[in-house]
Amino acid sequence: MVDDLWPEKLESAKIRPPVAILKEQASLLGQKTKNVVEGAVSEVFTVDEEETMEYSFNLVAPALGGYRYRLFTMRHDIRMYPLIITMEKEIFQEVNPEKPEKESVQDMLWRRRNQVKVDTEAKFMDLLTKIFATRKTRQIIGAMLAQSTT
Numbered sequence: 138m139v140d141d142l143w144p145e146k147l148e149s150a151k152i153r154p155p156v157a158i159l160k161e162q163a164s165l166l167g168q169k170t171k172n173v174v175e176g177a178v179s180e181v182f183t184v185d186e187e188e189t190m191e192y193s194f195n196l197v198a199p200a201l202g203g204y205r206y207r208l209f210t211m212r213h214d215i216r217m218y219p220l221i222i223t224m225e226k227e228i229f230q231e232v233n234p235e236k237p238e239k240e241s242v243q244d245m246l247w248r249r250r251n252q253v254k255v256d257t258e259a260k261f262m263d264l265l266t267k268i269f270a271t272r273k274t275r276q277i278i279g280a281m282l283a284q285s286t287t
Contacts, residue, residue, distance in 0.1 A: 152258055155211060155220055156192050162265060163194070174198055174281045181210060189214050196277055200285035206277050209268060222264060223252045228274065232267040 163176025213220035
């Protein structure tokens with residue numbers, strides 16, 4: 138007979154996976170623009186020693202031959218949080234403009250790479266709200282809308 142060494146109860150994590158949140162937001166963008174501009178979440182295949190999962194959030198204009206603009210990438214390990222969001226410099230500066238007074242070496246490296254570490258779902262939702270509201274994001278969506286309807 139084999140002894141069962143596993144805990145009596147194994148449960149699913151009580152948080153929504155970050156990729157599910159991204160997919161929800163991608164769908165909402167399509168609804169908001171009548172699918173002239175859509176959001177698309179793509180898995181970025183990475184092989185590294187940290188065994189991370191990486192996804193990109195893209196703005197897509199189907200009428201422009203499926204033109205895609207990568208808005209940001211998100212990376213995390215199996216535990217889901219913390220996660221690292223990487224964005225282009227212009228968006229990064231708008232959502233994270235102030236350098237903290239005390240900054241660790243890791244924080245400095247993330248800042249140089251235009252990355253933000255997010256520890257909770259609430260902070261992730263707040264960061265997404267800021268990214269989606271940036272001037273650059275609105276310009277890209279506006280340009281896609283204008284060029285898709287001509």
